[in-house]
């Protein structure tokens with residue numbers, strides 16, 4: 001049996017081939033490198049899988065070495081190939097959103113030639129699938145779309161730059177926008193909840209989020225000319241009430257030719273987006289299409 005494992009900042013999530021899921025809370029141990037890696041080993045090997053796909057939030061080489069994981073510093077420098085050498089299990093590792101994009105293609109959009117996934121939650125990540133193959137780039141770090149700049153000198157981003165797409169379209173981006181509009185320091189969930197309830201400032205923050213989301217998506221449409229853009233991630237899932245006209249907005253902003261080929265969809269994977277991608281990827285690596 002195969003499984004997909006998604007190592008995030010708060011949970012390690014697992015999706016087995018037969019549909020079973022697991023969630024392991026790691027928030028409290030993620031700063032203790034030894035305890036954290038022990039937990040990762042346990043979760044990956046438990047249930048004696050034949051193969052495991054591992055999705056990692058961070059810059060990950062094609063051979064499975066993590067160069068930098070801004071949200072999970074204990075992963076910095078971890079070499080997954082080494083970690084599971086001689087354990088009798090096939091391992092395939094990749095960036096979480098790249099694998100999640102492959103999961104979208106694998107489970108829902110196999111007819112797509114150019115599929116782009118944009119996932120918005122704590123941060124903003126992108127993944128691209130070309131002709132049914134995940135696109136990693138040369139080093140494995142392609143589609144860091146969150147760090148393309150949409151406003152010179154704009155909001156500070158977690159990467160250290162100013163005005164990145166993620167600085168506006170992410171949990172912390174929405175929180176900052178809400179504060180700039182005169183609101184209090186609230187969680188993204190609370191802001192979305194208030195917007196649903198009709199609070200003016202929250203609605204304006206959500207509108208601003210949508211403006212930046214559409215602008216960045218227009219850039220993506222012009223650069224990649226995709227037939228399918230899938231939006232996913234926790235913040236998108238919670239904001240669906242406000243995003244009904246997004247496809248229309250992006251189409252209107254974009255050039256007519258790429259707009260004519262485009263469809264915009266919302267992921268059905270929910271919180272197992274990364275784990276589902278990791279499962280799809282290990283199935284591909286082991287030829288179980």
Ligand SMILES: [Zn+2]
Nearest residue numbers: 147157159164
């Ligand atoms: Zn950035």
